[in-house]
Amino acid sequence: MRLTRTLIGIAVAACLFGQSADGQVFAADETALAGISAVDPKLLVTWDAQITANGGRESQYTMNVMDAFELGLLRAGVTVSGDGRFLRCSVQLQYREISTSSSIVAYSVSTNLHELIGAPEQMQWAITWDVNALGTVGIDELDGASVGRWCAETFELDWRRANQGGRGLAVEPVQ
Numbered sequence: 001m002r003l004t005r006t007l008i009g010i011a012v013a014a015c016l017f018g019q020s021a022d023g024q025v026f027a028a029d030e031t032a033l034a035g036i037s038a039v040d041p042k043l044l045v046t047w048d049a050q051i052t053a054n055g056g057r058e059s060q061y062t063m064n065v066m067d068a069f070e071l072g073l074l075r076a077g078v079t080v081s082g083d084g085r086f087l088r089c090s091v092q093l094q095y096r097e098i099s100t101s102s103s104i105v106a107y108s109v110s111t112n113l114h115e116l117i118g119a120p121e122q123m124q125w126a127i128t129w130d131v132n133a134l135g136t137v138g139i140d141e142l143d144g145a146s147v148g149r150w151c152a153e154t155f156e157l158d159w160r161r162a163n164q165g166g167r168g169l170a171v172e173p174v175q
Contacts, residue, residue, distance in 0.1 A: 031162055032113065032128045032129040032162070033113070033129055033155075033158055033159045033161075033162040033163065034162040034163060035163070036085065036113075036159065036162075036163070037078070037079055037083075038078065038079035038080070038081045038083035038085070039073065039078060039079075039080065039081075039083065039085045039086065039087035039113065039155075040080070040081060040083065040085060040086050040087065041066075041069055041070050041073060041080060041086075041087050041088075041089070042086050042087065042088040042089070043062065043065055043066045043069065043088070043089050043090075043091075044088060044089075044090040044091070045058070045061065045062045045065065045090075045091050045093070046090075046091070046092040046093065047061070047062075047093055048093050048094050048095045048105075050095035051093060051095045051105060051139065051142070054095060054097075054103060054139055055139065056095075056105075056139060056142055060144070061142060061143070061144040062144065063144070064143055064144030064145045064148065065089065065091060065144040065145070065147050065148040065151075066089075066148060067145070067148065068144070068145040068146075068147075068148025068149045068152065069089050069148035069149075069151050069152050070148075070152075071148075071152070072148065072149050072151070072152025072153055072156065073087070073152050073155070073156070075152075076152065076155075076156040076159070076160075078155075078156070078159065084115065084116060085113060085114065085115050086113070086114040086115075087111065087112075087113050087114075087155060088110075088111070088112055088113075088114060089109070089110075089111050089147070089148065089151035089152075090109065090110045090111075090112070091107060091108070091109050091110075091147055092107060092108045092109075093105050093106075093107050093142075094106045094107070095139070102138075103138070103139045104136045104137065104138055104139065105136065105137050105138075105139055105142055106134075106135070106136050107134070107135055107136070107137065107147070108132065108133070108134050109132065109133050109134075109135075109147055109150060109151065110130065110131070110132045110133075111130070111131050111132075111150075111151040111154050111155055112127045112129060112130040112131070113127065113128050113129040113130075113155075114126070114127055114128075115128050129158065131154045131155075131158070133150065
C-alpha cells in the first residue's frame with residue numbers, strides 16, 4: 001500500500017509540476033516467477049471523478065484494461081485460473097487540467113503477483129513479484145487497452161525469463 005501511495009504521489013507531483021513521467025518503470029527480480037504456469041488475473045482501477053466529469057468513461061476503461069490483460073496472458077500461454085495465485089493489474093488515475101483547452105491524466109500502474117507463503121498453520125498472502133510504471137496521457141487517448149497489454153506483457157517478459165531462460169524484447173512503458 002505504501003508503494004502505491006508513493007507511486008500516486010510521484011505521478012501527481014509530476015503532473016502538477018508539468019513534468020512528464022512517461023517511461024519510468026520500476027522492475028522486480030523475475031526469478032520469483034520460476035515454476036508458475038497459472039494465475040488468476042485481477043484488476044483494481046482507482047478512477048478520479050474529474051475524468052468522468054471531462055468525458056472519460058470508467059466502465060469502458062476498466063473493461064478495456066481487463067480484456068487486454070486477460071487476452072495478453074492467454075496469448076503468452078499462461079493458464080488463467082485460480083491456482084492459488086493472483087496476478088493483479090492496478091491502475092491509479094488522476095485528472096489534471098493544463099489550460100482551458102488541454103488536460104492530461106497522470107497514472108501509476110502496477111502488476112504484482114500475490115501468493116500464499118509460510119508454514120501451513122501460518123499461511124499469509126505476500127507480493128512475490130512486482131513491477132510499476134508512471135506516466136501521463138491526454139484525456140482523449142485514455143482507452144485502457146494499452147495499460148492491460150502492458151500489465152500482461154510485463155508479466156510475460158519476466159515469466160519467460162524465469163521459466164525458459166529466454167531473453168525477450170524489453171517491454172516499453174505504457175503510453
